[in-house]
Amino acid sequence: MLTCDHPVPPDRYNDRIGVVQCQKALVNALIERWHPDTYTFHLLVGECAVNLEDVALILGLPTDGLPVTGMTMSSFEALEAECLDQFGVAPRKEECRGCCIKLTWLCDLKENFQLTDEISIQRYVKCHVMLLIRTILFGDKFGTGVHYKFLPLLRDFGSIGQYSWGSACLAHLYRALCRASRFNCKKIDSPLTLLLGWAWIRLPYLSPLPRKSRSGITGSVVTDDIDI
8 A cells, every 4th residue: 555645835725725635545546547558547437647738737837848857966065055056055964865955944944035135036936946846846755855956957047937847747747656556666756736636627526525614614625535
């Protein structure tokens, strides 16, 4: 049985909407029906898959543009230099895990920015993008940090939106589903927000039912496991 223990995205949802939590049963059911040979889910009614249109609809990410690629270096000195260039400050070694910057450091940095000029605003946005990369776009099994290899893509602030983040996110999901479909895999590292959003939109009979709060306002979402 796979486990899904991904962290909640960095910004809390509105209390009236509630926090949408992961549904292990639904994720497990989808993985069981995933065929790596065709990159599709095999259901009783036929085959289906997440595509670029779904990524653009659910996450609002660009699906064409510059490729999300680059060199991956592994030294702490390179990480430190990149952070100093991007944020004006660098984490200590204990605030990193290998080549990954801990999310707690990024969250604290983001909260302490004084948005008084263009430079501080850009650093704030870059910090937020790094958090989104880890929690929404390119999740992993550990859930504690984000690899600094993405930082060079943010050097040119005006070019951040020109990358094809949507296609990279979809490729990451496909690879994660292929890995999770192996018999010896126990966890999935994928953008679960995309996967669950797709399942609830394309297979609406699987979506959680809203429940009314005591005040009569439709609020938090019922996220109990679903029997498939």
